[in-house]
Amino acid sequence: MSGLLEIHNLTVTYGSQGRLAPAVRALDLTVGEGEKLAIVGESGAGKSTLANTIMGLLPNSAEIKGEIFFSGIKISPRILAEIRGKEIVLIPQNVYNSLNPVLSIGNQMEDLLVEAKVPPDQRKNTILNWLRSVRLPRPEAIPGSYPHQLSGGMKQRVLLAMGLSRSPSLILADEPTKGLDPVRRMGILHLLKQLIEHQRQSLILITHDIKAAVFLSDTIAIMYQGEIVEIIPATRLYHHSLHPYTMALLAAAPERGLQVPCRINPGVSSYPLTGCSYAAFCNLCRPTCLQQKPALRKVAFGHMVRCNVIA
Amino acid sequence: MGSYLLRRLSAAVASLAGVSFITFLLIFIVPGDPAEMLAQARFGHGVGEREIEMIRSVEGLDQSLIIQYIKWVRHLLDLDFGYSLINRQPVLSLIWSRFPATLLLACSSLLLSLTVAVPAGIISALRKDTWLDTVSRLFALLGLSMPGFWFSYILIIFFALKLKILPVSGYGSFVNLVMPSLALGLGMTGLIARLLRASLLEVLQQDYLKAARANGIRGSKILFKYALKNAMIPVLTVVALQMGFLLSGTVIIESIFGWPGLGKLILDGILTRDFPVVQGCVLFTAVCFIVINTGVDLLYAWLDPRIRWEAGS
Numbered sequence: 001m002s003g004l005l006e007i008h009n010l011t012v013t014y015g016s017q018g019r020l021a022p023a024v025r026a027l028d029l030t031v032g033e034g035e036k037l038a039i040v041g042e043s044g045a046g047k048s049t050l051a052n053t054i055m056g057l058l059p060n061s062a063e064i065k066g067e068i069f070f071s072g073i074k075i076s077p078r079i080l081a082e083i084r085g086k087e088i089v090l091i092p093q094n095v096y097n098s099l100n101p102v103l104s105i106g107n108q109m110e111d112l113l114v115e116a117k118v119p120p121d122q123r124k125n126t127i128l129n130w131l132r133s134v135r136l137p138r139p140e141a142i143p144g145s146y147p148h149q150l151s152g153g154m155k156q157r158v159l160l161a162m163g164l165s166r167s168p169s170l171i172l173a174d175e176p177t178k179g180l181d182p183v184r185r186m187g188i189l190h191l192l193k194q195l196i197e198h199q200r201q202s203l204i205l206i207t208h209d210i211k212a213a214v215f216l217s218d219t220i221a222i223m224y225q226g227e228i229v230e231i232i233p234a235t236r237l238y239h240h241s242l243h244p245y246t247m248a249l250l251a252a253a254p255e256r257g258l259q260v261p262c263r264i265n266p267g268v269s270s271y272p273l274t275g276c277s278y279a280a281f282c283n284l285c286r287p288t289c290l291q292q293k294p295a296l297r298k299v300a301f302g303h304m305v306r307c308n309v310i311a
Numbered sequence: 312m313g314s315y316l317l318r319r320l321s322a323a324v325a326s327l328a329g330v331s332f333i334t335f336l337l338i339f340i341v342p343g344d345p346a347e348m349l350a351q352a353r354f355g356h357g358v359g360e361r362e363i364e365m366i367r368s369v370e371g372l373d374q375s376l377i378i379q380y381i382k383w384v385r386h387l388l389d390l391d392f393g394y395s396l397i398n399r400q401p402v403l404s405l406i407w408s409r410f411p412a413t414l415l416l417a418c419s420s421l422l423l424s425l426t427v428a429v430p431a432g433i434i435s436a437l438r439k440d441t442w443l444d445t446v447s448r449l450f451a452l453l454g455l456s457m458p459g460f461w462f463s464y465i466l467i468i469f470f471a472l473k474l475k476i477l478p479v480s481g482y483g484s485f486v487n488l489v490m491p492s493l494a495l496g497l498g499m500t501g502l503i504a505r506l507l508r509a510s511l512l513e514v515l516q517q518d519y520l521k522a523a524r525a526n527g528i529r530g531s532k533i534l535f536k537y538a539l540k541n542a543m544i545p546v547l548t549v550v551a552l553q554m555g556f557l558l559s560g561t562v563i564i565e566s567i568f569g570w571p572g573l574g575k576l577i578l579d580g581i582l583t584r585d586f587p588v589v590q591g592c593v594l595f596t597a598v599c600f601i602v603i604n605t606g607v608d609l610l611y612a613w614l615d616p617r618i619r620w621e622a623g624s
Contacts, residue, residue, distance in 0.1 A: 052521075055525050057521050057524060057525060081529060084524070084525060084526075084527050085525065085526040085527020085528070086527055089525065089526065090522070090525035090526075092518060092521065092522045092525065093518075094518040097517060097518040097519055098518045098519055098521075098522040099519055099522070100519040100520075100523065100537055100541070101519070101541070101615070101616075101617060102540055102541055102614060102615050102616060102617075103536070103537070103540075104616075108523075111523075111528055111532065111536070112526055112527065112528070115526075115527050115528060115529070146616040146617070148616070148617050159522070162526055163526070
């Protein structure tokens with residue numbers, strides 16, 4: 001299957017000489033045109049590392065192996081510099097610190113227009129149109145404001161306007177509702193959904209909010225310790241997921257009683273070097289799981305699971 | 312912004328009042344009877360009790376401290392800083408005659424250190440942990456740890472005595488300015504370079520920089536517009552403090568190079584117990600500090616809109 005974004009055998013390691021465990025391990029992923037994929041997992045699963053790798057925003061200390069193709073072209077730092085902000089955009093996760101505090105909103109938005117070579121006389125109107133598209137109240141007052149004068153929800157709308165304004169083919173939204181209260185969170189999710197569907201863009205949503213993932217995406221990839229352990233259509237997640245980690249993740253949601261999984265197999269390392277990475281917590285664990293690394297296998301149409309016992 | 316300005320200016324006036332009182336007390340803090348010192352300066356050594364008492368009465372030294380202070384401030388407001396005990400010249404004209412030399416030296420050493428320190432700090436931060444960073448940090452450390460007076464003598468030995476391309480001391484031409492500027496600028500260069508490196512490294516980690524890069528902002532714009540402006544805020548404080556020190560005259564460097572600045576005037580004043588000169592110089596220095604710091608406060612508000620906002624709220 002060829003897609004807009006293809007990731008082959010991607011491994012990302014922080015620290016020198018591989019002393020630390022990889023944040024992303026031998027990951028393969030394809031996102032088709034117009035596809036909406038959510039990557040769900042707990043903190044430290046490697047979700048944001050994956051997003052930053054795609055955007056080329058990792059620190060120099062990160063070691064990257066594997067290949068990423070965008071529209072069939074292998075991504076290199078030079079190509080990324082060309083397409084970043086135009087073809088691929090990132091909606092950052094830290095709403096409160098993702099706008100430069102010493103520059104006005106208008107100034108920061110205008111810089112994007114300068115990069116996009118928009119003539120100076122059209123910039124003011126374009127900025128206002130962007131702000132209107134994300135339904136900010138009194139958009140004409142926003143360009144002269146500084147980030148500290150806006151609420152979290154307003155900042156996120158500005159960031160959405162900045163990200164989506166240039167009609168990118170692929171949007172990477174890294175926890176776009178982090179730090180927002182439930183009312184604002186739903187507002188942002190609805191807005192994001194409408195904007196993306198309107199322009200038929202591809203989306204990679206990175207989140208640990210399962211409800212947001214089901215709401216916004218067609219497909220959900222569950223990530224654990226740098227690996228994708230299950231890929232499942234969003235509509236099937238609640239009732240047809242198979243991987244023990246996915247089940248545990250669903251059970252840990254607040255509406256299901258916050259059941260946090262505890263270590264079931266005490267002799268097994270939480271970060272095993274061989275075998276299944278979830279073995280220590282898995283209620284299905286067999287002796288083979290400690291030796292054999294499970295592969296991601298197809299169990300139904302659009303549904304894949306990485307488990308020696310199930311698939 | 313208006314209230315911020317008003318608050319900064321009233322803080323400056325309050326500081327000035329405090330400083331002027333402490334400076335006024337200087338004459339009473341130094342050992343000995345002020346009236347006797349004045350009498351000795353006027354009539355020579357071995358003055359009698361009658362002359363001392365006469366001076367005490369004429370100069371108002373027998374009045375209460377507060378009355379004396381009010382009188383002194385009234386003179387100050389008329390720009391009357393008193394007269395030198397040694398050469399009887401007005402203190403203010405002495406200060407004005409020395410200030411251009413100090414200002415010239417301060418500006419040239421500050422310019423020199425900024426010219427070196429800002430690029431060094433930027434390169435160091437951008438090329439962290441490379442040989443460029445190591446070299447830059449090593450020089451910064453060297454600059455910070457080397458005493459100015461020692462470096463002055465190294466410069467004199469090398470440029471004046473060995474190579475014979477610069478004069479040992481003096482004032483009046485560009486060649487005279489080189490060595491004192493280098494000697495004064497060295498420590499400051501190290502300090503500013505290190506501080507800018509640390510500050511820039513912190514800013515480079517911020518999410519707004521990552522977001523700007525993700526939005527396609529590139530190269531020099533990221534550095535100069537999105538990072539450097541934020542990173543310069545703490546550096547500015549240090550530059551302002553350094554400028555204050557420089558404007559108050561650098562006693563040791565000016566003495567070594569025979570530079571006729573304020574530092575040398577203060578030193579001569581102290582050595583000859585010419586306390587009106589010392590008092591005038593100390594007050595002048597304090598005013599310089601206060602003016603520069605108030606200027607920097609206003610500059611902060613221009614650089615960082617959050618300060619303007621906090622002040623307005």
